[in-house]
Amino acid sequence: MELNVTSSADLPAPDAVGSRRSRARPRPARLAGDAEVLDAARRYAGTIAPGAVLRDRERRLPWQELEAYVASGLWAITVPHAHGGPEVSAAILAETIAVISDADGSLGQIPQNHYYAMEVLRVGGSASQQQFFYERVLAGDRFGNALAETGARDFKRRTRLTRGASGWRVDGRKFYCTGALYADWIPTLVVAEEDGRDVTYLAFVPRDAQGVTIVDDWDGFGQRVTGSGSVQFDDVRVDDAWVVPFQASFERPTTIGPIAQIMHAAIDLGQARGAFRATGEFVRERSRPWIDARVERAADDPLIIAQYGDLAIQIRAAEASLRRAARFVDAAQAAPDAESVAAASVAVAEARALTTTASLDAGSRLFELAGTAATLDGLGLDRFWRNARTHTLHDPVRWKYHAVGNYFLNGTLPPRHGAL
Structure with missing residues (x-):
């Protein structure tokens, strides 16, 4: 498989909120109510089903299909009512994902970590963090993920969040990063030392930040176009406002x-x-x-x-x-x-x-x-x-x-x- 490698050197400079693609996107539809959400999911599924075989066989990355997915409003369905979103129930979220996965299993999985990051924000994010990121999602930003690491069960070897002279920095390498290839933000599981112990956070890293390298090296025989490859972080600066408690949400x-x-x-x-x-x-x-x-x-x-x-x-x-x-x-x-x-x-x-x-x-x-x-x-x-x-x-x-x-x-x- 030919590897697709992208880094900040290949991309335009980020805007004020670190989002590259959202500047060129029309604002997504605003969905209201369960029936409207499910109707949008079924319509979208009907548009992607005919190309599922070819995307899988030739490993055609679904850039246009994802833009249409976001434009439909479906990526914002878990944004709370208080922030202008539909705030669907777990049943509607699950059925929406099932409808898309019926048409194309890869496209059904890609936003899973997006919604996961939204739940981490809902549970552990501050009011200002929630307001900022929910607004970005309503504007069309996509979250990917960089949670898993291979062979790094020792916390000392895992992706680290450290405080430098110019703020927080992230260093490490992740794999199975489903959706990161297509993301505007890469929520990244990081370990920081606090009072002599390691504590985990979820750092929302702009995909076009200096030092971020995304490698399209997912070679699984299934779910071929999920973008589940590797992400390398080399001294990547992260704003304080982009670091959300993670471990505390499981305590x-x-x-x-x-x-x-x-x-x-x-x-x-x-x-x-x-x-x-x-x-x-x-x-x-x-x-x-x-x-x-x-x-x-x-x-x-x-x-x-x-x-x-x-x-x-x-x-x-x-x-x-x-x-x-x-x-x-x-x-x-x-x-x-x-x-x-x-x-x-x-x-x-x-x-x-x-x-x-x-x-x-x-x-x-x-x-x-x-x-x-x-x-x-x-x-x-x-x-x-x-x-x-x-x-x-x-x-x-x-x-x-x-x-x-x-x-x-x-x-x-x-x-x-x-x-x-």
């Missing part, structure tokens, strides 16, 4: 973890729906019936019908579990305490277990039910399984079962972090 009960996880469940659900729909279309229009079925159409084969029905039940169960989990998340956001947040985490873990199974099974059984002709490379039907298999590895589903079992068997509250 008390908050919904940052459940929000992160319900979005991942929604991505998996959307991919399951996409594979299920593609299976039905292929079986009805192109598959040949097995000789022993003694029918004219594959869609009349009783064994195919039964297995397709089984997939339908799996997906409906996953949908119901996701809607139920969203109610727990909304309740925890309204009144966060140890019990409400734990209940939300467990409900979301249940949904993630079901959506993981549904997305993997739907992507695999597509070929079993559709037959050999479905494996032709030009059709791109393998993307459903590849995308599902790649995304469901984001964090191990086996630990979802452990958290659920431990909660109900032993009354043990699940840990508070972004992966549960």
Whole structure:
């Protein structure tokens, strides 16, 4: 794969708020109400679905599609009412992501970390930070992420935030930075030393700041155009106002973890729906019936019908579990305490277990039910399984079962972090 490397030297100087692209963008639509949000999501999904196969096969980065995504107003749907946004419920957020992921799994995942950063801001940001960044989002700015690091469990080796003579500086290297390639701001997990101990923060770094290098080196066999590559920070200056508490938000009960996880469940659900729909279309229009079925159409084969029905039940169960989990998340956001947040985490873990199974099974059984002709490379039907298999590895589903079992068997509250 040819690597795409960008740095501040390749880009114009940032404006007063560090945003490069937003200056040239028209202001996005302002959505109001659940029905308007979902209608915008469905319209947008209809525009991106036809190009999904080609983007995946040729790894065409979806710059224009993302501009349209932002213009639709969907990137601002979690901005609170008090700041002029729709402030949608967890259920509407999840369904929006599922609708987009049905059409294109990569495009469904790209804004996940954007919404995650918005939740960190809501929970831990100051009033002035919230006002500033919410306004930037309403104006069209995109957040990416730089959270994960490879082989750096030792805090001393992780990306550091240090105070220099001219202010805060960030140094380090990140990987799995989904969305950073397309972002205006890169919320970056950093470690700072305070009173002899290491404390984590989320530093919102302008993507065009001096010393930022983004490398498009994501080479996964699925989710190919999510922009999940590397970001290097070399003595990058960060304004005080762009550093938001992170660790402190997990030292008390908050919904940052459940929000992160319900979005991942929604991505998996959307991919399951996409594979299920593609299976039905292929079986009805192109598959040949097995000789022993003694029918004219594959869609009349009783064994195919039964297995397709089984997939339908799996997906409906996953949908119901996701809607139920969203109610727990909304309740925890309204009144966060140890019990409400734990209940939300467990409900979301249940949904993630079901959506993981549904997305993997739907992507695999597509070929079993559709037959050999479905494996032709030009059709791109393998993307459903590849995308599902790649995304469901984001964090191990086996630990979802452990958290659920431990909660109900032993009354043990699940840990508070972004992966549960």
